[in-house]
Amino acid sequence: MVVTGVGAPDAWEYQNLRETYESRQSYLLWGGIALGIVSFLFACAICCGFSSLKMAIDVIDASADFLFLTKRIIIVPIIYFFLTLIFVFVWMGMMLCVISMNKIEPSKTIP
Numbered sequence: 441m442v443v444t445g446v447g448a449p450d451a452w453e454y455q456n457l458r459e460t461y462e463s464r465q466s467y468l469l470w471g472g473i474a475l476g477i478v479s480f481l482f483a484c485a486i487c488c489g490f491s492s493l494k495m496a497i498d499v500i501d502a503s504a505d506f507l508f509l510t511k512r513i514i515i516v517p518i519i520y521f522f523l524t525l526i527f528v529f530v531w532m533g534m535m536l537c538v539i540s541m542n543k544i545e546p547s548k549t550i551p
Contacts, residue, residue, distance in 0.1 A: 486493065507513060
């Protein structure tokens with residue numbers, strides 16, 4: 441009884457929407473053919489440009505080896521970033537201390 445109660449609305453929904461799906465069937469078929477042609481052209485482009493692709497992969501591999509052997513190139517900017525961040529926060533704290541001391545007014549005697 442539970443299976444019939446659950447399955448009956450699904451079957452009714454399928455019967456109502458079958459015409460909609462059948463009208464879209466040709467669009468889906470042509471869309472699949474178009475995507476198949478595009479994927480075939482992409483595969484041809486990969487095959488034709490394989491030597492260039494292999495060279496690009498070799499360049500990326502060489503640069504990865506270089507970065508692996510010289511870790512300073514990666515570590516120095518990170519350390520510099522954190523030192524600059526600390527400097528900015530210390531400067532902001534000092535600036536807040538100076539601002540909180542007195543009311544700052546422009547002087548006409550100092551150009």
